[in-house]
Amino acid sequence: xxxxxxxxxxxxxxxxxxxxxxxxxxxxxxxxxxxxxxxxxxxxxxxxxxxxxxxxxxxxxxxxxxxxxxxxxxxxxxxxxxxxxxxxxxxxxxxxxxxxxxxxxxxxxxxxxxxxxxxxxxxxxxxxxxxxxxxxxxxxxxxxxxxxxxxxxxxxxxxxxxxxxxxxxxxxxxxxxxxxxxxxxxxxxxxxxxxxxxxxxxxxxxxxxxxxxxxxxxxxxxxxxxxxxxxxx
Numbered sequence: 001x002x003x004x005x006x007x008x009x010x011x012x013x014x015x016x017x018x019x020x021x022x023x024x025x026x027x028x029x030x031x032x033x034x035x036x037x038x039x040x041x042x043x044x045x046x047x048x049x050x051x052x053x054x055x056x057x058x059x060x061x062x063x064x065x066x067x068x069x070x071x072x073x074x075x076x077x078x079x080x081x082x083x084x085x086x087x088x089x090x091x092x093x094x095x096x097x098x099x100x101x102x103x104x105x106x107x108x109x110x111x112x113x114x115x116x117x118x119x120x121x122x123x124x125x126x127x128x129x130x131x132x133x134x135x136x137x138x139x140x141x142x143x144x145x146x147x148x149x150x151x152x153x154x155x156x157x158x159x160x161x162x163x164x165x166x167x168x169x170x171x172x173x174x175x176x177x178x179x180x181x182x183x184x185x186x187x188x189x190x191x192x193x194x195x196x197x198x199x200x201x202x203x204x205x206x207x208x209x210x211x212x213x214x215x216x217x218x219x220x221x222x223x224x225x226x227x228x229x230x231x232x233x
Contacts, residue, residue: 021165021166021167021168021175021177021213022095022177022191022192022193023095023177023192023193023210023211023212023213024092024093024094024095024100024192024193024208024210024211024228025071025092025093025210025211025228026090026091026092026093026140026141026142026210026211026228026229026230027068027071027072027089027090027091027092027093028068028072028088028089028090028091028116028126028127028128028140028142029066029067029068029069029072029088029089030046030066030086030087030088030089030116030128031063031065031066031086031087032084032085032086032087033084033085034080034082034083034084034085036084039118040124041118041120041122041123041124042118042120043118043119043120044117044118045115045116045117045118046086046114046115046116046117047113047114047115048078048080048086048113048114048115048116049080049111049112049113049114050078050079050080050081050086050111050112051078051079051109051110051111051112052076052077052078052106052107052108052109052110052111052112053077053078053079053085053108054075054076054077054108055074055075055076055077055103055104055106055107055108056074056075056077057073057074057075058071058072058073058074058075058089058091063075063077063087063089065087066087066089068089068091069089071091071093071099072089072090072091073090073091073092073099073100073101073102073103074089074090074091074101074103074104075087075088075089076088076089076104076106076114076130078112078114086114088114088116088128088130090128090140090230092208092210092230094193095192095193100193100195100208101230102206102232104130104137104138104232105137105138105232105233106130106132106137110132110133111132111133112130112131112132112137113130113131113132114128114129114130115128115129115130115153116128117148117149117150117153118148119145119146119147119148121144121145121224122222122224123144123224124144124148125141125142125143125144125145125146125147125148126141126142126144126148127139127140127141127142127147127148127149127153128140129149129153129154134203135201135203135233136154136200136201136203136205136231136233137232137233138230138231138232138233139153139154139157139230139231140208140228140229140230140231141159141227141228141229141230142226142228143211143212143225143226143227143228143229144224144225144226144228145224145225146225147227154231155201156184156200156201157182157183157184157198157200157231158181158182158183159180159181159182159183159227159229160180160181160183161178161179161180161181161212161214161227162178162179162180162181162189162212163178163179163189164176164177164178165177165178165179165191167216171220172215172218172219172220172222172223173215173217173218173219173220173223174215174216174217174218175213175214175215175223176213176214176215176216177191177192177212177213178212178213178214178227179191179209179212180192180209180212180227180229182196182198182207182229182231184198184199184200185199186198188207190207190209191209192209192210192211192212192228193208193209193210193211194208194209195207195208195209196209198231200231203233204233205231205232205233206231206232207229207230207231208229208230208231208232209229210228210229210230211226211227211228212226212227212228212229213225213226213227214226214227
């Protein structure tokens with residue numbers, strides 16, 4: 001069986017935000033055809049450099065080994081010099097349940113670097129960064145339990161939790177919603193679910209505040225803080 005790594009926030013359904021804290025969902029997953037070991041939950045980093053072989057819309061059948069495929073918008077196939085092909089998929093579901101992820105700013109034949117990071121949690125925190133010859137293409141982090149990407153993963157960009165925007169009293173305790181701040185030369189503060197633009201290294205990027213909440217008072221083990229975001233050139 002091929003190695004699989006998948007990321008879905010469905011495991012949090014027991015304590016998802018109530019309607020007055022708007023929240024989307026970020027999914028991402030990774031697989032390859034070369035037998036490289038990929039653990040589904042342990043802390044690890046996968047660094048892949050190769051050429052883009054295909055970019056397909058996610059329809060659940062693009063690669064049956066991607067178990068986030070049902071919620072993925074796009075699947076990118078990357079072939080390394082040793083012939084191994086990696087497939088990375090991502091999707092952004094807005095607060096209405098609609099697919100909102102944009103296509104990657106890539107074409108077949110482009111040489112890219114993919115960094116996929118995972119930090120052990122339940123469910124695990126995961127994030128990814130894709131870079132080509134021009135610089136950053138896209139980045140995202142599900143922000144579970146502090147997130148997966150290092151604070152300096154994207155030069156010139158810092159993403160952090162912003163001001164509180166309300167709270168809910170729920171079965172698992174008290175949940176507070178918050179803005180997400182995207183800091184480049186200036187700061188853009190967004191309330192999930194919202195999309196805006198920032199300037200980074202003379203390029204324009206779309207920034208997605210997908211979900212952002214934390215538990216100042218929690219009574220359930222599954223009450224995990226979250227701050228999911230994405231950036232696209």
